[in-house]
Amino acid sequence: MIEALKNQYASISDSHIKKDDIIIKALYQRVKMVNESIPRFLTITPPDEMYLAMHHLLDAGGKRLRPSALLVAAEAVGGEPEDVIPAALAIELIHNVCLIHDDIIDGADMRRGYPTVHKIWGVSGGILAGDALYSKAFEILSYAKSGPSQIVESMQILSKTCIDLCEGQWMDIDFQKRNDVTESEYLQMVEKKTAVLFAAGLKIGAVLSNASREEAQALWDFGCLAGVGFQIYDDVIDLIASEGILGKPEGMDIIEGKRTLIVIHALSKGVTIDAFGKKDLTRKEISGAIKILKETGSIDYALNVASSFIEAGKSALGILPDSEAKKILVGFADYMIERKY
Amino acid sequence: MIEALKNQYASISDSHIKKDDIIIKALYQRVKMVNESIPRFLTITPPDEMYLAMHHLLDAGGKRLRPSALLVAAEAVGGEPEDVIPAALAIELIHNVCLIHDDIIDGADMRRGYPTVHKIWGVSGGILAGDALYSKAFEILSYAKSGPSQIVESMQILSKTCIDLCEGQWMDIDFQKRNDVTESEYLQMVEKKTAVLFAAGLKIGAVLSNASREEAQALWDFGCLAGVGFQIYDDVIDLIASEGILGKPEGMDIIEGKRTLIVIHALSKGVTIDAFGKKDLTRKEISGAIKILKETGSIDYALNVASSFIEAGKSALGILPDSEAKKILVGFADYMIERKY
Numbered sequence: 001m002i003e004a005l006k007n008q009y010a011s012i013s014d015s016h017i018k019k020d021d022i023i024i025k026a027l028y029q030r031v032k033m034v035n036e037s038i039p040r041f042l043t044i045t046p047p048d049e050m051y052l053a054m055h056h057l058l059d060a061g062g063k064r065l066r067p068s069a070l071l072v073a074a075e076a077v078g079g080e081p082e083d084v085i086p087a088a089l090a091i092e093l094i095h096n097v098c099l100i101h102d103d104i105i106d107g108a109d110m111r112r113g114y115p116t117v118h119k120i121w122g123v124s125g126g127i128l129a130g131d132a133l134y135s136k137a138f139e140i141l142s143y144a145k146s147g148p149s150q151i152v153e154s155m156q157i158l159s160k161t162c163i164d165l166c167e168g169q170w171m172d173i174d175f176q177k178r179n180d181v182t183e184s185e186y187l188q189m190v191e192k193k194t195a196v197l198f199a200a201g202l203k204i205g206a207v208l209s210n211a212s213r214e215e216a217q218a219l220w221d222f223g224c225l226a227g228v229g230f231q232i233y234d235d236v237i238d239l240i241a242s243e244g245i246l247g248k249p250e251g252m253d254i255i256e257g258k259r260t261l262i263v264i265h266a267l268s269k270g271v272t273i274d275a276f277g278k279k280d281l282t283r284k285e286i287s288g289a290i291k292i293l294k295e296t297g298s299i300d301y302a303l304n305v306a307s308s309f310i311e312a313g314k315s316a317l318g319i320l321p322d323s324e325a326k327k328i329l330v331g332f333a334d335y336m337i338e339r340k341y
Numbered sequence: 342m343i344e345a346l347k348n349q350y351a352s353i354s355d356s357h358i359k360k361d362d363i364i365i366k367a368l369y370q371r372v373k374m375v376n377e378s379i380p381r382f383l384t385i386t387p388p389d390e391m392y393l394a395m396h397h398l399l400d401a402g403g404k405r406l407r408p409s410a411l412l413v414a415a416e417a418v419g420g421e422p423e424d425v426i427p428a429a430l431a432i433e434l435i436h437n438v439c440l441i442h443d444d445i446i447d448g449a450d451m452r453r454g455y456p457t458v459h460k461i462w463g464v465s466g467g468i469l470a471g472d473a474l475y476s477k478a479f480e481i482l483s484y485a486k487s488g489p490s491q492i493v494e495s496m497q498i499l500s501k502t503c504i505d506l507c508e509g510q511w512m513d514i515d516f517q518k519r520n521d522v523t524e525s526e527y528l529q530m531v532e533k534k535t536a537v538l539f540a541a542g543l544k545i546g547a548v549l550s551n552a553s554r555e556e557a558q559a560l561w562d563f564g565c566l567a568g569v570g571f572q573i574y575d576d577v578i579d580l581i582a583s584e585g586i587l588g589k590p591e592g593m594d595i596i597e598g599k600r601t602l603i604v605i606h607a608l609s610k611g612v613t614i615d616a617f618g619k620k621d622l623t624r625k626e627i628s629g630a631i632k633i634l635k636e637t638g639s640i641d642y643a644l645n646v647a648s649s650f651i652e653a654g655k656s657a658l659g660i661l662p663d664s665e666a667k668k669i670l671v672g673f674a675d676y677m678i679e680r681k682y
Binding site: 046047049050097101104105123124125127128129130131132134135136138139142147148149151152155156158159160161162163165166167169170171173174 | 387388390391438442445446464465466468469471472473475476477479480483488489490492493496497499500501502503504506507508510511512514515
């Protein structure tokens, strides 16, 4: 079991896996809890095809980092992970809605090694499966074992976060038409598009477990900072990982003309990347573009920035009492920029 | 003011307007409350274009029947309409999400006399504006002045209803590929696609106002029954109202090949409608199809069924104490099958 997970959560070196065996085990336990909750809360009823479309991407896998982080956050403030499983699943469902709808927007054919939802069920199927998962997330969140005030606060956090997710995605699309996107604009976009959902999960785990305001805020800050680091590293992975690992072609960001931190850095150095934003690129053209980004030092720059965010995130955890859960959160943060996919 | 509303809520005959002046006034007051809450809860912030896309259809008008019904339901059980305005707006936002996403699915160009959201901001803009309104609805609902338990229950009602809306829309699309849709299947689809949102609004208005279980259930039943009547009548309007009144071309259901009760009735009488489901129909072909449906008695049949549902809905209100609000609800129900658009 652990061996299989080691492959799934392959870290950069074998020595690292040994060092962080506890993190791998901890992740595995939480992923298992989240996965087991899926059939419990998301049964297939008529119209069956709609529920199959809702399950498709969820059943195709995924790292389940966001819901796992929520479960650990609950523990870190003295709560019971079992009580907040509905909230963890809600966060994973929202993440899946974003992927399903973004894949329609990006016209993506593959995700997690399978055809995207709209490739199978059409654009209408993708829109509706996403909308239904959205609603299901809010329904399931309400079943968390906590007080009604805590549930209302969690729903406010989640709904505000979902608006941020839309704003982040809107900005991302907007940036693709611009050549003057600044690093600060990029970081704001990434915070909204990716980081806040980590932060929301962590804070909701804390709020539902009756954490203090300070603890809940610290977990939010941790999620925001580590989440930005996660996304910057994700942009690096898009360039350096192979299709076999990604479950989708590498260099997609180049083809889509995404303004990642790497690209913004390269542009600021006066580099021109001809392949950028062109459809039907050959593998050779993509490799050429990646080579330029490496030579300009843009990939290393992004890795350094990602690392700074992860370190800042870990510092935010300072006010939490020492515990096994806190150690796991620190390990999570490290894992975010050491994973291979 | 009332004169303008009389035009907006034009009833079938002048004598009817005189009789139901109280209903027209009551509607106008509630519509005003809902409209005034829009800028208060939905401010335009960066990225401005996203918020403009979210506002577009909302600002284009609409009858606001669902949120108005919610406000009256609160009054009917002794609550304060002011306290539940956020919930009323939430219901209207969800209704708008459905319209925006359905317009993408149907490839519709016009709505409420204006280009549809995706015609202006593209499919990606339509998907994201809808998603953001979805989240905003849940956020705004949480601001209703009521106890946390009542808010959690309202959120459960709304989230479950949103799943029904998706199921209903999925069924509607599915039915267009079938020739053997039964009346019972159609009614189930319409209940999910249209009626439950009326029902949810009415029940939420009651729950937030601390109504008894029985009162809340009666208002739900009223909404479900009257909502089905509303939709059957809406299908009739699609055939008999002019483009100037509808804000979109008449006979769209014929072009889209929708299995409405009218069509199901005609098919059961062995009638064939050649124009059905064909794109690029001329006005003459559409008129021809409508003439056939009239001659088969299918339009009259649908009007009778709609009327039965409205009557059953009014009966469900029996357990509520007599009040001005209860009278308005009865008037609402009558209006649903007497309006011109």
